[in-house]
Amino acid sequence: MSEIQVKNLHKSYGDIEALKDISFEVDKSEIFGVIGPDGAGKTSLFRILTSLLLPDSGSVMLAGLDVVKDYDKIRKIIGYMPGRFSLYQDLSVEENLNFYATVFGSSIEENYDLIRDIYVQIEPFKKRLAGKLSGGMKQKLALSCALIHRPEVLVLDEPTTGVDAVSRVEFWDLLHKIKLEGITIIVSTPYMDEAARCDRVALIQKGEIMSISKPEAIHKGFTRILYELSPGHGAYRLLKNIRNEEWCANAWLFGQSVHLTLDTNKEETEFLEYAKREKLSSKKITAGIEDTFMELMRKA
Template sequence: MGISVKNISKSYGKVKALEDISFTINHGELFGLIGPDGAGKTTLFRILTTLLIADEGEASVAGYDVFKEYKSIRNHVGYMPGRFSLYQDLSVEENLNFFATIFGTTIEENYDLIKDIYVQIEPFKDRRAGKLSGGMKQKLALSCALIHKPKVLFLDEPTTGVDPVSRKEFWDMLKRLQQKNITILVSTPYMDEAALCDRIALMQDGKILEIDVPGAIVEQYPKAIYNVGANNMYGLIESLNAYEHRHSVFPFGEFVHYTDNRPDFDPASLRRYLERQHLSEIHIEKTQPTIEDTFMELARQ
């Protein structure tokens, strides 16, 4: 009753948006698709919600075939696209009533499912949707996607452009929804949100690089990784990229995440090299890899 995807491929002309994608999502699981813009996340969502037809492969959602039983799928899924797609001239309450009516239900019938979310926007129920803040639009869109009590919920980059507090609130809401036995597939370009999922799939250029629980993906990072800092960030990055022994160099907040291609790497040798590049205030400290580091390493390969 979850989601099954087998060898799905989709092209737009000569551009291959998805290439031989396969995975399964268990019933009641919170599963994340993690990747940058252009990775193929939205194309996959549109196929699974019956808005697009794949060139190759097969898929099922909540036990229904996405090609043969698309009408049944549309009655059993909730879909929140990346762009705010509700009626901006209608009020909060009017939007919610409209979507409830489409699915032959009422706000009252499934109020217990949306209560935790809707109480936060109920004080603004007479305000036009187009006049809401980003976080409030997000809550309204989620309420409309849930109003018919779907078995599977699709959320395409729901927190893009939303402030950090609203992002945290949104993920708290997803965890509560998961407890109501709803299967959730969420896509995001934010690597920090990946750790909040039960399992994740890392996507790049229409392909899946890795699927596993977040902790296991981080554990497979193959090298020792170091936080490197100096007085001149631009000069530091330039110098590290020119270093003959460097394996990878990625800016990461106030530091650079650096890995070396020597099995017996000595940080002191790197410090001497950077000093010869006229850098000062040099900081080199071993650190723990993140999901983002693993993603960048897999993408390199």
């Protein structure tokens, strides 16, 4: 049986539908990513998963327990890292960890194995107040506190937001070690490049899941013809020029390149003639996660 089962979940705030009929399952010791922009519904979903918010309808089972009926049992077996830093800023690193261990009737020593790799990085600062830590260190302390009672399911709401690129890579490395301990991880992020670090990924937008797949299969959601144009200089000028062409279905900046979508072979032929005439360097590419996300947004 799946470790997490979400069925037909709905949640509204007044007129705003935050979650519209969300269903998915997560296997034991899987890293399941929920990727989407701010306002997509990620936090509402995670608050329902952690029994902190009641759904309007639908059900969630975690490790065979119902998040509404068995909320007291659920809270003992999950570790939750909310989006906003929620540790005690006026307690030290060590005091925070001790506090969370004690609340769950455990001790730092009992589960030290599980957090050792993370905690050694912040241990030199264990007397420092949590409020005085850098972003990367706050994040590691929060993860340690969420893990200290050895939860079965780890729920991480945007753990890498606002953290620098080096700390982000280290954080994902840590999640892969935690997974090996048999812990199931559901993690949200607004950063599409982090999809590659998940076992499976749900793309979410405006309260709806647009697709669920392994990271290497996300591109299958993109079914049109895609070209990458590399003008060297002046990608923005190129973008404006080609948007006026009839064969251009749509075109977007991708750094110093432009990604061009075409719908038919006729459009492709016309574009290739244009590229030849303008001596424009271009190649046909497989869609990345952002191309796919935009395509799914368009279809939605």
